[in-house]
Amino acid sequence: MTERIAAEIARLSEEIRRHEWLYYVAVAPELPDAEFDRLMKRLEALEAEHPSLVAPDSPTRRVGGGISDGMATIEHAIPMLSLDNSYDESELADFEVRARRILGDQELDYVCELKIDGVAVSLLYEDGVYVRGATRGDGRVGERITDNLRTIRSIPLRLRADAPGVLEVRGEVYMPRDSLDMVNVQRDEAGEPPFANPRNAAAGSVRLQDAAQTASRPLDVFIYSIAENGNPRAETHAKTLQLMAEWGFRTNPEARVVATIDDVVAYCHEWTEKRPKLPYEIDGVVVKVNALAQQRELGSTAKSPRWAISYKFPATQAMTVVREIQAQVGRTGVLTPRATLEPVELDGVTISHATLHNADEVARKDIRVGDTVTLERAGGVIPAVIAVVMGRRPADAEPFAMPSACPSCGASVTRIADEAATRCVNPGCLAQLHRRLEHFASRKALDIDGLGTSVAQLLVDAGMVRDLSDAYSLDVSALAELDGMAEPSAQGLARSIAASKDSDPARLLHAIGVPFVGANIAELLVDEFGSIDAIAGASAEALEAVHGIGARVAASVVGFFAADANRRVLDAMRRCGVRMARESAQVETTDALAGETFVLTGEMPTLTRADATEKIKAAGGRVTGSVSGKTSYVVAGANAGSKLTRAQELGVTVLGEDALLELLRAE
Numbered sequence: 079m080t081e082r083i084a085a086e087i088a089r090l091s092e093e094i095r096r097h098e099w100l101y102y103v104a105v106a107p108e109l110p111d112a113e114f115d116r117l118m119k120r121l122e123a124l125e126a127e128h129p130s131l132v133a134p135d136s137p138t139r140r141v142g143g144g145i146s147d148g149m150a151t152i153e154h155a156i157p158m159l160s161l162d163n164s165y166d167e168s169e170l171a172d173f174e175v176r177a178r179r180i181l182g183d184q185e186l187d188y189v190c191e192l193k194i195d196g197v198a199v200s201l202l203y204e205d206g207v208y209v210r211g212a213t214r215g216d217g218r219v220g221e222r223i224t225d226n227l228r229t230i231r232s233i234p235l236r237l238r239a240d241a242p243g244v245l246e247v248r249g250e251v252y253m254p255r256d257s258l259d260m261v262n263v264q265r266d267e268a269g270e271p272p273f274a275n276p277r278n279a280a281a282g283s284v285r286l287q288d289a290a291q292t293a294s295r296p297l298d299v300f301i302y303s304i305a306e307n308g309n310p311r312a313e314t315h316a317k318t319l320q321l322m323a324e325w326g327f328r329t330n331p332e333a334r335v336v337a338t339i340d341d342v343v344a345y346c347h348e349w350t351e352k353r354p355k356l357p358y359e360i361d362g363v364v365v366k367v368n369a370l371a372q373q374r375e376l377g378s379t380a381k382s383p384r385w386a387i388s389y390k391f392p393a394t395q396a397m398t399v400v401r402e403i404q405a406q407v408g409r410t411g412v413l414t415p416r417a418t419l420e421p422v423e424l425d426g427v428t429i430s431h432a433t434l435h436n437a438d439e440v441a442r443k444d445i446r447v448g449d450t451v452t453l454e455r456a457g458g459v460i461p462a463v464i465a466v467v468m469g470r471r472p473a474d475a476e477p478f479a480m481p482s483a484c485p486s487c488g489a490s491v492t493r494i495a496d497e498a499a500t501r502c503v504n505p506g507c508l509a510q511l512h513r514r515l516e517h518f519a520s521r522k523a524l525d526i527d528g529l530g531t532s533v534a535q536l537l538v539d540a541g542m543v544r545d546l547s548d549a550y551s552l553d554v555s556a557l558a559e560l561d562g563m564a565e566p567s568a569q570g571l572a573r574s575i576a577a578s579k580d581s582d583p584a585r586l587l588h589a590i591g592v593p594f595v596g597a598n599i600a601e602l603l604v605d606e607f608g609s610i611d612a613i614a615g616a617s618a619e620a621l622e623a624v625h626g627i628g629a630r631v632a633a634s635v636v637g638f639f640a641a642d643a644n645r646r647v648l649d650a651m652r653r654c655g656v657r658m659a660r661e662s663a664q665v666e667t668t669d670a671l672a673g674e675t676f677v678l679t680g681e682m683p684t685l686t687r688a689d690a691t692e693k694i695k696a697a698g699g700r701v702t703g704s705v706s707g708k709t710s711y712v713v714a715g716a717n718a719g720s721k722l723t724r725a726q727e728l729g730v731t732v733l734g735e736d737a738l739l740e741l742l743r744a745e
């Protein structure tokens with residue numbers, strides 16, 4: 079029986095691996111998504127029923143549950159060097175001259191590759207199985223991020239049969255342009271600062287504490303080299319790239335072998351032009367001597383190889399003058415300095431404002447009103463002030479100081495320890511209220527048609543909205559009296575406000591503006607807890623037990639619902655008929671499991687975590703977030719992470735879904 083199941087698991091895993099490669103690496107999918115999902119579900123179900131048969135490289139193990147292996151460090155057996163930079167044709171020519179000094183007049187060709195703007199990683203395979211992933215770190219010691227990298231679909235967890243027994247490859251993890259835009263919109267909605275460029279986005283994402291969070295970041299990889307000491311399988315770098323692709327790695331399709339430095343220069347010019355058309359960011363070209371024997375002959379300095387050089391694109395920059403710096407109040411009260419600029423064109427877009435992020439950043443760059451500054455569209459998206467042109471500073475330019483009072487309400491502001499943020503903590507601040515109301519009604523929140531930024535401002539200015547719940551007690555005739563609001567639009571607005579009362583509670587949770595709770599997190603929480611009340615009453619531990627919720631979000635949710643003012647707003651909304659819960663069946667309660675403590679981890683074949691929690695609670699049991707000696711049972715499903723390991727270490731009884739259901743029946 080077990081053998082038959084093991085064989086079925088192996089067959090399914092192999093098939094899924096092949097389709098993953100076709101989809102993510104070869105970009106030539108053969109299977110409709112739904113079929114692929116069906117294979118995956120089948121494998122997950124089998125593994126959940128037979129946890130002992132789950133292989134470490136199973137395709138289901140990408141989204142590891144719980145906290146990853148943290149920031150343990152590893153030493154790179156072969157250091158991860160960096161590259162010397164060049165900026166123009168003459169520096170590229172110098173590179174050849176230096177190489178020729180050592181190689182004489184040997185025949186010499188080069189591989190030109192795109193320099194991907196992301197974060198360097200090392201991947202280790204033993205017997206074809208992915209066993210370790212690491213960051214570059216300082217080149218000698220990197221951070222172990224095995225589980226986080228496992229979540230990237232184009233990283234193979236098992237290689238084709240003819241790959242070397244032990245293999246370390248290196249490459250660049252990056253976030254595609256579109257994905258970065260999307261992630262930044264989500265971060266903005268969650269009240270988090272956007273990533274300034276794709277490199278920060280990739281570096282931040284691979285180093286997250288929780289692999290489930292990395293899984294939610296759209297990352298991809300290009301592998302560009304093998305780390306090896308002697309005995310290479312190939313004679314040239316070009317052949318290495320080809321072999322790696324054959325073993326299942328995603329290599330960049332634009333690499334090109336060229337014969338002369340003139341061809342190298344042409345490749346650099348070509349990609350300077352074509353760069354904006356790529357779906358990912360590149361910041362230059364990497365030029366590598368093709369023959370591996372010549373690479374060995376050239377060797378490396380302590381910092382960088384003599385057989386490679388990077389050509390850096392000129393950054394698209396513009397110069398302009400800072401007209402004004404104003405502190406803007408966000409919906410959580412954070413004051414953000416923002417520069418108003420003499421309008422200037424950069425990459426075809428007219429830029430007249432740039433965020434300066436926070437007071438520390440302004441001080442570090444010493445940006446003052448009247449200064450001439452250089453601007454860059456970082457990552458092609460957000461305009462950023464790079465530096466001040468000191469030679470053009472007017473004699474009377476004063477350093478910028480963050481206001482000591484809120485520019486909107488005049489209350490004094492506080493500087494948050496450990497954060498670079500300055501915050502207006504006046505709960506009655508109207509600028510914050512305006513931003514909160516705008517967010518409340520926004521498309522991804524309650525999607526209230528007719529309640530955009532200007533109407534939100536009118537309502538706040540007229541004193542008709544003093545807290546978010548007031549939106550539900552506005553009357554049409556008062557609305558119609560607002561400046562510029564005709565009777566039909568007032569009626570339309572009243573209708574869309576009324577309609578929003580029946581929105582899904584996940585939208586409501588997102589709308590009320592709990593710091594760090596964006597649309598996705600809100601959905602996760604409501605999926606698990608079913609209602610705003612259950613979330614408001616949950617402990618940080620219980621919140622953190624939800625797959626995808628980290629300590630910071632949990633603390634923020636607890637803090638938000640601990641505030642009387644927030645509870646009062648929600649109570650007022652409830653009285654106005656706003657829906658606070660998803661429908662759920664009434665459950666009969668007993669105390670059969672009284673005194674028993676459960677921890678849930680991984681995904682069960684049929685029960686959601688909310689179902690399981692509900693059933694355990696209905697039987698009088700308790701569900702907590704972390705495993706300790708006091709835990710009675712750990713219920714483990716597919717992708718169970720560190721909690722399962724901990725249970726095994728402590729000798730806590732581990733149950734599968736079937737055993738849990740049996741226990742619930744028996745009691």
Ligand code: IVH
Binds near residue numbers: 160192195199302383
């Ligand atoms: S080869 C010995 N090839 O650029 C160094 N690097 O300073 C070998 N990078 O962070 C690096 N694209 O991760 C190489 N096609 C490419 C690359 C590339 C991006 C990054 C690399 C490192 C930096 C080099």
